[in-house]
Amino acid sequence: MDSIAINHTTVAPSGSGTAKTSNMLNQLLNTLHSYRPTPQQSLYFIAFLFPSLLLYLINNRYQQQKQRQKQKQIHGSLSSNPTTSEKQLLKENREPGKWPPSSYIFPTPPSYPDWDLHKTKPLPYRPFRYGPVYHTTMGLRTVKPENWIELDNQYPKFHEDKAARIAQRREKCIMVAPEAAEASVELLKELVDYLPARYPSLFRRTAVGIENLWSGESFDISSLTGTGTEGGRKAMEMAARLVQDDLVLMMERPDDQYYLVAGAVLLPGFWRLTDKFGMSLAELHTSGDVPQYQQKLHKGMYNLFRRLRPEQMVGRNNYFIQVDDSLAWSWSIGSEDDETETSWSTAEKNRAIEHHYFRSERQTLRRLPKTGAVCFTIRTYFEPITAVAQEDYVPGRLASAVRSWGDDVARYKGKERYGEVLLEYLDKKHQEQMERGLDLSREDECRAYPF
Ligand code: HEM
Secondary structure (H helix, E strand, O other): OOOOOOOOOOOOOOOOOOHHHHHHHHHHHHHHHHOOHHHHHHHHHHHHHHHHHHHHHHHHHHHHHHHHHHHHHEEEEEEHHOHHHHHHHHHOOOOOOOOOOOOOOOOOOOOOOOOOOOOOOOOOOOOEEEOOOOOOOOOOHHHOOOOOOOOOOHHHOOOOHHHHHHHHHHHEEEEEOOOHHHHHHHHHHHHHHHHHHHOOOOOEEOEEEOOOOOOOOHHHHHHHOHHHHHHHHHHHHHHHHOOOOEEEEEEEOOOOOOOEEEEEOOOOEEOHHHHHOOOOOHHHOOOOOOOHHHHHHHHHHHHHHHHHOOOOOEEEEEEEEOOOOOEEHHHHOOOOOOOOOOOOHHHHOOOHEEEEHEEEEEEEEEEOOOOOEEEEEEEEEEHHHHOOOOOOOOOHHHHHHHHHHHHHHHHHHOHHHHHHHHHHHHHHHHHHHHHHHOOOHHHHHHHOOOO
């Protein structure tokens, strides 16, 4: 099955453009050297081949520049030209593990355009790229402050699932270290300020906190002290009930590393807060065998956390295939309560396509100004593959992406359990789209990454 080629214009893997271009030039020069064209052929060369080559080179250069600019924007904004007051907040100018409070105030967001609890659909994140090469990168983009939290018509389901999880396993899903109690209260206060401004038809600010106009819940945050584990836990629980996201706080310790010190992780799908609580950023990823973490991710992530300022926010998306329909915990990879490690090997192989789900997390990172904790939000988008594959271009691009996974990524994402069924289905759907006349050259206009 893997050998069926997806019919699409080739996308040059980023980073290899220069080598590819000079290879092509060499080949071309060699051919030209031994070639004696007729006058007609010469004319053809001048009229057609030469302009095409020129266009190719210009476009290639433009794409490289665009890519470089994007990376520069993100990394430049994280490191360049801080003002004097910002300077003292940078890691280089402070003791590791100590954060002098910043006076930065997160901007009050405009209300979300035409937001409606019943009508606003989840954003269609489709963050996978065409092969043939799969690049492991942090995949960060900047996020505007107003887009910190995304809510949509899935809110009632997420709210219900979260409430059930809190009732069943509060201690396991909401954990706060004493050092993070104050930061947990700070996070809740940030949400209490942000949400009524962004989603005024869902939330109302009250004298003591916030009211959810749909569920009728009212939260009094005035008595939360931010000391002791239980105060922090209450704050994280309230925060978790307000949004669809899972929430994590990472704090720097004197050893210069960031640690998972607070979390309300209710709908994680594939990992358990009890396994990861207290781990450093590196341990969080190496313990789960995240492919190429040391080679491709560690340094960039370390620098990002070290340099992130309160006025910046970054985001990224990932994607997984899941072979059951459970948002909170993918039971196919093992029981959530088993002490043993979870594994794709327990998942049933080649389930029917109706059981395949597309899971994408939209993650954001921002630093809370007072305590300096880094807030990591994880919002899951979850849909049947059969629904996602109806969208133009998606089955072809997803099939190409799945084929591009190296052995390590394929192992991590469990491809061996569902690859055959998935690819056969995606190829069929792609073929149907081609037969009905899908114009592949218009894809970039219709679906810009990550959509
Ligand atoms: C710049 C920030 C980060 C980057 C670039 C990053 C990158 C990744 C990548 C590439 C994976 C593999 C799955 C995927 O494609 O997403 C992963 C998994 C994971 N990440 Fe991160 N991550 C970041 C921040 C964090 C933070 C702050 C936490 C704290 C909870 C975290 C916890 C995890 C966990 C628990 C997993 C699953 C590991 C497992 O399979 O056991 N990550 N991360």
